[in-house]
Amino acid sequence: MTDIIKYNEQAFENIKHVNEYGQEFWLARELMTVLEYKQWRRFEAIIEKAKVSCLSSNNTVSEHFANVGKMIKLAKGAVREIEDFQLSRYACYLIAMNGDPRKKAIALAQTYFAVKTRQQELMENYDNLTEEQRRLAIRGEMITHNKSLAEAAQNAGVCTPKDYAIFQNKGYQGLYGGLGAKEIHARKGLKKSQKILDYMGSTELAANLFRATQTDEKLRRENIQGKYAAYDTHFEVGKKVRQTIKELGGTMPEDLPTPQKSVKQIEREHQKKLK
Structure with a gap:
């Protein structure tokens, strides 16, 4: 090892x-x-x-x-x-x-x-959490579910790092009205080293978590095969999540405010408190 x-x-x-x-x-x-x-x-x-x-x-x-x-x-x-x-x-x-x-x-x-x-503990008491605590909780869930989504995508034929980057981008494009990871990154004014998911508020993170979990389930449930079919699936699921937000009168994810603190920064602050 x-x-x-x-x-x-x-x-x-x-x-x-x-x-x-x-x-x-x-x-x-x-x-x-x-x-x-x-x-x-x-x-x-x-x-x-x-x-x-x-x-x-x-x-x-x-x-x-x-x-x-x-x-x-x-x-x-x-x-x-x-x-x-x-x-x-x-x-x-x-x-x-x-x-x-x-x-x-x-x-x-x-x-x-x-x-x-x-x-x-945060997830179990979600309704009583602060915005920072909600971001931490959902970001933690995103890490777990993105791992499962990557596995489902690989089973469908998304094998190389380039394939997976395209697959992820399709999900963003569906959810963000055509904007891909690069465009979202620029819209948030982030540096090259900063991750999009670390600069999302709890509402935006929740929309992306729903996109990830539903794509994961659809790929597995329907046994979708072929990377292009997987790309289309991720795009369509993202698009449906966007449509649901619109029907509920919610704010589109690209129009939600970008938090000043990253999730990583909040994690470091919480770790200091734990110590």
Whole structure:
């Protein structure tokens, strides 16, 4: 495992699982590897400390640390069951907080799971959030759903980076009345290094989240094949979202104000508060 993989937040996303109810979870054995623990007994000791922290916070331990067995193959075809745990995001956070702070992977995990846990709390209390908190919550959802959308697009035949750039641009063009990513970028007055999604208010982000989720579902549901068919699908879904906004009397996304603070800036401010 290279340093880039070791200390990249994507490492935690890569081992995340989703059950049939849409709930996220992590497996302790997989998390142990990412956090650079080599011996289960040492990592299990960290888990036990995390359980105590969970209980002390008046949370039900079994809801966050579920015992699950795992079968492994031994020599000559024999098998043996080893202990494992199905962990909630909160459980992973507690494990990271009780881990060895000298490990770079632990330090990264502490920040990652703290921020993600906070995002979940924000989504659950959306109606009571400030505009900045809503932006953070929806942007977090966009990251998750764009990953799923990219997978659906690849399955449809959108394979190269250039293909995917065109695919994404088609979605923007449908939603923004013909404006592509380059035009939206210029309209917002952004620098080349600044990302469009980081400079959207909550209403504009919500429209783009709806575009992404609906395109994802349509590509999968209708088993759309061929990159050009995928391009058309993304454009049409974006166009329908735009039409819905118009019918409801809403403001077109390109006419919505551009926030002064980026989502990244708000995230940094929130991380400072968490620390």
